[in-house]
Amino acid sequence: MEKIDRKFRILAVNPVNGKVYDESNALLLCAKDKAVPAALIAYRNECERIGANLEHIESVNLLLERVFRYQATVEKRVPDTIGDEIPRCIRGEGV
Numbered sequence: 001m002e003k004i005d006r007k008f009r010i011l012a013v014n015p016v017n018g019k020v021y022d023e024s025n026a027l028l029l030c031a032k033d034k035a036v037p038a039a040l041i042a043y044r045n046e047c048e049r050i051g052a053n054l055e056h057i058e059s060v061n062l063l064l065e066r067v068f069r070y071q072a073t074v075e076k077r078v079p080d081t082i083g084d085e086i087p088r089c090i091r092g093e094g095v
Contacts, residue, residue, distance in 0.1 A: 004024060005023040030079075031067050031070045032071065032076060032077050034077060034079065037068060044060040044061065
């Protein structure tokens, strides 16, 4: 299966339903990335538009609050891509 996220190696487990996600079916955004709040707002708005349930929309709102707190108290940076990252992502190689 093609890797969706070619920047990060991912292993995530949903603690509620036990589903496992990796770079073939998920993507990772870093909380420090200044662009993430805008991405989450756009995602939440699209979820509302397409009729996602209210619990999901509220979970995005709570995530957004946590990201804002993180960026205000821990770290906030302009996203960057350096070194061999683009060629590696084009080739589809792991991290």
